[in-house]
Amino acid sequence: MRDSARRRAAEFRRPSRRRWLSVWWGSLWWLWLLCGSLGVLLLLVFLLGHGSGPRLTPPLNPQRPLNLTEGVIEPWSTFEQLAVQMSLAKTLAVVAKESNNLQLAWELTTQIRSSQALLSSPALPPVMVAAELDAAVRKMGLLLQKARQLNYDGAAAIVKLKARVQTMEENAAAEKEKSTRYGQIAAEELPKGLYCLGIQLTKEWYQRKGPIAAASVPKLTNSKLQHFCVFSDNVLATSVVVNSTVVNAEHPERVVFHLVTDTVNYAAMRAWFSMHSFRGAAVEVQNVDKFTWLNASYVPVLRQLQDSGTRSFYYSGGAAAGAKVEVKFRNPKYLSMLNHLRFYLPEVFPSLEKVVFLDDDVVVQRDLAPLFTADLEGNVMGAVETCMETFHRFHKYLNFSHPLLRAHFDPDACGWAFGMNVIDLKAWRKHNVTGIYHYWQERNVDRTLWKLGSLPPGLLTFYGLVQRLDPDWHVLGLGYAAVEEAALHRGAVLHWNGNQKPWLKIGNERYKPIWNRYVDFSHPLIQQCNVH
Incomplete structure (x- = not known):
């Protein structure tokens, strides 16, 4: 009985449950380890x-505007x-x-x-x-x-x-x-060397002055010859124009130069050109102050220069009138009659029929004889147009807000250049070009049509009377811009328009050798005055 009771008690110890847990844990332990590792990894x-x-994107708050x-x-x-x-x-x-x-x-x-x-x-x-x-x-x-x-x-x-x-x-x-x-x-400003040259030439003239050679006098009025005119107060620059023209002329003995200067430089100009023969070309020098017809009663510009308002406009920059004038308009050349004498060519040369006008800042590289036989088709002037760019059209130089200009001219009309111009004096007299010039000068007393200068009134005066020439006859821009090498070689006349004149220190060094080619640096006075 006791043994059977012990066996029953032992049976009630449930050994089978413990065995089941042992088996379950022993078989699934790897699963628990895997879950734990995954949890740690997710946490990391x-x-x-x-x-x-x-965080490239900030948290958005709909309550607050951006x-x-x-x-x-x-x-x-x-x-x-x-x-x-x-x-x-x-x-x-x-x-x-x-x-x-x-x-x-x-x-x-x-x-x-x-x-x-x-x-x-x-x-x-x-x-x-x-x-x-x-x-x-x-x-x-x-x-x-x-x-x-x-x-x-x-x-x-x-x-x-x-x-x-x-x-x-x-x-x-x-x-x-x-x-x-x-x-x-x-x-x-005139360089010191050129000022010295003028002084020395003036002394030379008064020591041995003399008239023009008798053989040259008949040439001055012979219309069959090639007549050139230069109005300048710069002796050396004028000499370069004359020298380059005759050097490149096929028949220099047929060339006649008419030079006009002022009283200050007249003796120096006469002295220099009396010292040189220029290959047989005739050279005449005149004094602008000796032209009796050039007076305030006939010339509007002279009347304007006597006006106090005009003088204030130039010398004070318009300060009296409360206006500010650009520096480029306050240049003495605009007040010089040598600059405006180009509008009185028939009075200066009453016996001539055709002339070629040259500025003193040019160099001639070809024979200019063909210009005297060029057909101007009834026009007064032959000139090279400069309207390749918009800033060389009429509206650049003239005030087209003025009704008088709007009524008579096209603001987009093509401009042209002074500096090398063929002038038919017979056609000039026929069209009374000087009278047209006077008309526009008198309308510009208050300077509302244009400021100072000779090109703006020239555009108005010769409007419809200009014959276009081939651009190779007159190459511009050597005094302020870069010019293509091909144009320099093709150009018959090279023009240093602008402030960088070849005789100044501010001149473009690239173009100076062209100008220096026609300066006689071996001349004693040139060396004495250290002109270089």
């Missing part, structure tokens, strides 16, 4: 994704935000410096350099890049916030920068005007 991914990774300035200042901005911050910081650094806040300007500049170094650094691990970007954005954001608290915000920065830009533009305009004035002074 979660921490890395939310802790150290860069604001660019606030977005730039926010510390959560990253790579693109940093670039925008740097741009704004550069502007604010300038504003801070202008406001004498040197400390803030230094801080902004330092942070900009640091940010630039970060953005240009070699490739780094993503985690390090994200961390450094966040730090840079936060530092820059704090500085921008500081600047904002000092009222260095966008609107204030724009206003201050506009004022700065305006000041810089005013300074640039003042410097440009100063440069133009200095250039004008350099162009107007």
Whole structure:
């Protein structure tokens, strides 16, 4: 009985359940280990994704409207935000410096350099890049916030920068005007060597003056010869024009030069041309101050030059009238009758039928004889047009807001150039060109049609009376622009129009050898006066 009771008690110990748990755990332990590893891995991914990774997109708040300035200042901005911050910081650094806040300007500049170094650094691990970007954005954001608290915000920065830009533009305009004035002074002043040459020639003339050779006198009125005229007060420049013309002429003995100068340079001009033969060409020198018909009762320009308003316009720059005159219009040549004498050719040469007018800043490279047989088709003048660009049309030189000009002229009409012009004096007298010139000069007493100069009234006077010549006859621009090499070789007449005359130090060195070719540097007076 007792044994059976013990066996029953043992049976009630449920050994079968313990055996089942042992078997279950022993068979599934690897599954638990796998789940635990996966959990740890997911936790690491979660921490890395939310802790150290860069947030390229800021959290949106539907309650708050978007604001660019606030977005730039926010510390959560990253790579693109940093670039925008740097741009704004550069502007604010300038504003801070202008406001004498040197400390803030230094801080902004330092942070900009640091940010630039970060953005240009070699490739780094993503985690390090994200961390450094966040730090840079936060530092820059704090500085921008500081600047904002000092009222260095966008609107204030724009206003201050506009004022700065305006000041810089005013300074640039003042410097440009100063440069133009200095250039004008350099162009107007006679070099010391040329001044010395004039003095020495004047002394030479009064020591041994004499009349023009008798053989040359009949040539002066012979219409079958080639007559050229130059109006100038520059002895050496005029000599280059004459010398280059006769050197390149096939028949220099048929060339006649009519030179007109003023009283100051008359003796020097006579002396120089009496010393040289110029290959048999005839040379006449006249004094403009001896033309009795050239007086204020006949010439409108002389009447205007006696007017106090005109003199104030030139000498004071229009200060009396409260107007500011450009420096380029205040040139003595505009007041010289030598500049306006080109409108009185029939009076200067009453017995001639055709002349070629040359400025004193040209060099002749070809025989000009064909110009005297050129058919002008009934026109008064032959000239090279200069309307290849829009700034050489009539509206550039004339004030077309004036109703008188609008009623009679086309603002887009093609301009042309003085400096080398064929003049038919018979047609001139027929069309009364001098009378037309007087008409427009009298309408411009108040200078509302044009400013000073001879080209604007020339465009009006010869309107519809100009025959176009081939451009190779007259190449312009050597005194202010670059000229193509091919044009330099093709050109019959090269013109140094502009301030950079070849006898000045400011002349273009590239073209000076062309002009120097016709200067006799071996002449004793040239060497004595150190002309170079």
